[in-house]
Amino acid sequence: MQTEIVLYTYFRSSCSWRVRIALALKGIEYESRPVNLIKDGGEQHAAEYKTLNPQEQVPTLVWDGIVLTQSMAIMVYIDDMKPDPPLLPIDPVKKAQALALAELINSGIQPLQNLHVLQKVGEDKKMEWAQFWINKGLTAFEKMLKDTAGKYCVGDSITLADICLVPQVYNAHRFNVDLGQFPLIQKIAAALENHEAFKAADALVQPDCPEDLRKK
Amino acid sequence: MQTEIVLYTYFRSSCSWRVRIALALKGIEYESRPVNLIKDGGEQHAAEYKTLNPQEQVPTLVWDGIVLTQSMAIMVYIDDMKPDPPLLPIDPVKKAQALALAELINSGIQPLQNLHVLQKVGEDKKMEWAQFWINKGLTAFEKMLKDTAGKYCVGDSITLADICLVPQVYNAHRFNVDLGQFPLIQKIAAALENHEAFKAADALVQPDCPEDLRKK
Known part of the structure; x- marks a missing residue:
C-alpha cells in the first residue's frame, strides 16, 4: 500500500521549509496543503487546524494518519x-555537533524572529529586534563552524544543521543582516542552494508563494 | 580509565537543569562548575568561557575533552x-511525540522567557511577556498530553519531554502562571518531583543556589 503523506505548510515558514528539505532529500513524495499564516488573521488559528496542531503553527506532517x-x-x-540518506552523522560527536x-x-x-513574536514586539521595533x-x-x-565544517556544516555530508541553516539565511537577508561577516555560512549556504533537494524545497518555488515573489 | 565529565551550569538555568536531570537518570558522576549568569554582567560572557561556548550560554558539557x-x-x-535507561522511546511514533x-x-x-530576552524586553514589560x-x-x-500521557508525558517511561517539563513548570511558578488550568501537567510534574534523579537535579539544591532560595 502506498504511504499517504500530507504536509501542512506555508511557503515562507522556516520550520515548514526544513521539513520540505528533509522530504526532498529522502525522495519522499507528499501532498502539500498550504496554511496561509497571514490571511484572515492566520489560517493556523482555524478550528479544524487547531485540532490537528494545538500549537497553531506550521508544519504539521500527517504520515499514514499519524x-x-x-x-x-x-x-x-x-x-x-x-x-x-541519513540526516545525522553516525559518529556520536559529529551527531552532537550537527x-x-x-x-x-x-x-x-x-x-525570536517568527511571525507571532514580531507581531508582539510591534511594527516599530521588529526590524531591530530580529x-x-x-x-x-x-x-x-x-x-x-570553524571546528566542524567541511563542504557542509559538519563535514561533507548534509545534516539537520544544513537543513536549518538555509531558511535562516533567507531570513537574515529578509531582515537586512550583513552576511559578509559570516564567510563560512555564506560558502556553505551557496553550496546548499545548488543542491536539487534544496532547490525543490525553496520558499520561492512553492505553490503558495505569491506571484510577485516567485523565483523565475 | 575514568571518564572525566565537567558540567558548566547555573542553578536556575532551565537548560543546565535538563542536563543535570539526564546525568542523574543515567547515574553519571560529574564535576559541576557554576557559571553565574547575573554577577558582574554575567560570567558566561567572560573571554575564557566564550572560547568554550561561543553562544555565551550554559550549559556546556565537557566529556573527556569533547x-x-x-x-x-x-x-x-x-x-x-x-x-x-533510554531518554527516548524506541517506537518511532512515541519518540516523535516525546x-x-x-x-x-x-x-x-x-x-522567549530566558534571561537575555527578558532583559531586552525590559523590566516593565517582562512579566506580562513571559x-x-x-x-x-x-x-x-x-x-x-491528552493523546500521549501515561504516568509521564509519553506513556509510563521518562523521556526528554519530562526532562524539559520540570524546569519549565518551575518557571511557570516563578512568573505566576496559574497551573490550575493544566491538570495533566500538574499530575505529571508532581510524579516527577518525587523521582530521585529529579530531586538531585533540582535548581534549589545545587551548590550555586543562594542560601535564601535553597530547599531545606
Whole structure:
C-alpha cells in the first residue's frame, strides 16, 4: 500500500521549509496543503487546524494518519522511517555537533524572529529586534563552524544543521543582516542552494508563494 | 580509565537543569562548575568561557575533552554514550511525540522567557511577556498530553519531554502562571518531583543556589 503523506505548510515558514528539505532529500513524495499564516488573521488559528496542531503553527506532517508536529521531531521521524540518506552523522560527536548547530537556530534564533513574536514586539521595533537575534546567533554559528565544517556544516555530508541553516539565511537577508561577516555560512549556504533537494524545497518555488515573489 | 565529565551550569538555568536531570537518570558522576549568569554582567560572557561556548550560554558539557553545547544535543550525546535507561522511546511514533513535546518547550517557550530576552524586553514589560508565552505554550502542551500521557508525558517511561517539563513548570511558578488550568501537567510534574534523579537535579539544591532560595 502506498504511504499517504500530507504536509501542512506555508511557503515562507522556516520550520515548514526544513521539513520540505528533509522530504526532498529522502525522495519522499507528499501532498502539500498550504496554511496561509497571514490571511484572515492566520489560517493556523482555524478550528479544524487547531485540532490537528494545538500549537497553531506550521508544519504539521500527517504520515499514514499519524499526526506529527515540531520540525525537529518530524525530521527525526522521517529519518527513522526512511534512513537513507541519513540526516545525522553516525559518529556520536559529529551527531552532537550537527544537533547543536541545528538547535542554535531552532531554539536560539528562529523562535525570536517568527511571525507571532514580531507581531508582539510591534511594527516599530521588529526590524531591530530580529536583526539583533539573528546577528547574535549567526555570530556564534560561524565560530562553531570553524571546528566542524567541511563542504557542509559538519563535514561533507548534509545534516539537520544544513537543513536549518538555509531558511535562516533567507531570513537574515529578509531582515537586512550583513552576511559578509559570516564567510563560512555564506560558502556553505551557496553550496546548499545548488543542491536539487534544496532547490525543490525553496520558499520561492512553492505553490503558495505569491506571484510577485516567485523565483523565475 | 575514568571518564572525566565537567558540567558548566547555573542553578536556575532551565537548560543546565535538563542536563543535570539526564546525568542523574543515567547515574553519571560529574564535576559541576557554576557559571553565574547575573554577577558582574554575567560570567558566561567572560573571554575564557566564550572560547568554550561561543553562544555565551550554559550549559556546556565537557566529556573527556569533547566540548558539547545546546541541551538537546548534549542529552542525545549522553543517551548515545550510555543508552540505559533510554531518554527516548524506541517506537518511532512515541519518540516523535516525546521530541515534539520537548521541542514545544525547548524552542517554543524557553527561548522567549530566558534571561537575555527578558532583559531586552525590559523590566516593565517582562512579566506580562513571559506569562503570555508560558501560558500559550503550556496550553498546547496540555492538549497534546491528552493523546500521549501515561504516568509521564509519553506513556509510563521518562523521556526528554519530562526532562524539559520540570524546569519549565518551575518557571511557570516563578512568573505566576496559574497551573490550575493544566491538570495533566500538574499530575505529571508532581510524579516527577518525587523521582530521585529529579530531586538531585533540582535548581534549589545545587551548590550555586543562594542560601535564601535553597530547599531545606
